[in-house]
Amino acid sequence: MTSKLNSEIVKEYGIDAGASVVGIASSKDFNLAPKGFKPTDALKGCLSVIVFASPSPQEALNTSVEYTNSRKTMVEKMNGIAKNVAKRIKDDGYKTRAINGFGGKWVNGEQYGLISLKHAAELAGLGIIGRNYLLINPEYGSLLWFSAVLTDADLIPDKKDQHIVCDNCNKCVEMCPSKSLDNPALFGKKECGKTMLKIVNRKWVFECFLCRKVCPNRFGKS
Ligand code: B12
Structure with a gap:
């Protein structure tokens, strides 16, 4: 038995959970996503992708240690939000799959997400992918982290953001x-991956986050 779910209710679930x-x-709208990375590949019958976003505090950009700690907190937070909302929608009688902020699957020795969350965020009206290949939101800039829930509930989608961010x-x-x-047409994943992390005192530290830090709109436009 499914109860009547709509976009407003689902958004409230996300805000209640901390997004x-x-x-x-x-x-x-994911027809341009490569084969294997469409929402319907991750959840059969998926109709809607609900995307959650929250920013790191601005101070996270001060040092590598602050950035690394904030990233850890944010990934855990975003994963918790997706899990929480997936459960609520499932309890309403729909199929769901939570998409974590990091991780997903390995293809030819490389790590991938189940879907691209920044493309999902762009389609969900949360901002525009900038030249830094990050989603830039008019209010929160490039400091947002994402997670998502896939569902077979048919929800009214948001319109694409129109700001020039x-x-x-x-x-x-x-x-x-x-x-x-x-x-601009091919992000250097391997090169980025090799440069952004280093080991300090036997722990991984995010050494580089300059694509976020140097963006004039890193804290948003307003
Ligand atoms: C693996 C990964 C990496 C890898 C590879 C990066 C990559 N793929 O772009 C490495 C280690 C290099 C990396 C680096 C970073 N990452 Co990263 N990463 C991921 C992760 C976990 C999976 C990405 C993925 O596999 N996507 C699926 C593949 C198929 O997509 P793709 O390769 O990007 O897409 C190409 C095509 O397939 C196609 N495409 C794919 N899907 C779709 C859909 C549509 C509709 C369209 C039109 C096209 C399209 O377009 C692209 C161009 O060809 C995501 C989380 C997630 N699930 O999205 C975070 C994520 C993208 N990373 C993030 C961040 C913050 C970073 C770093 C800043 C890390 C850091 N130093 O802190 C850097 C910055 C890199 C940059 N400027 O883009 C954030 C981005 C937040 C934001 N505001 O945009 C994400 C969303 C994590 C999160 N939970 O918030 N990352």
């Missing part, structure tokens, strides 16, 4: 130490 913003995308100033491209952003 700063929630957006909804239709799974039909990336001015193409190119600072991120110039400052990227691994040159991962040089080709």
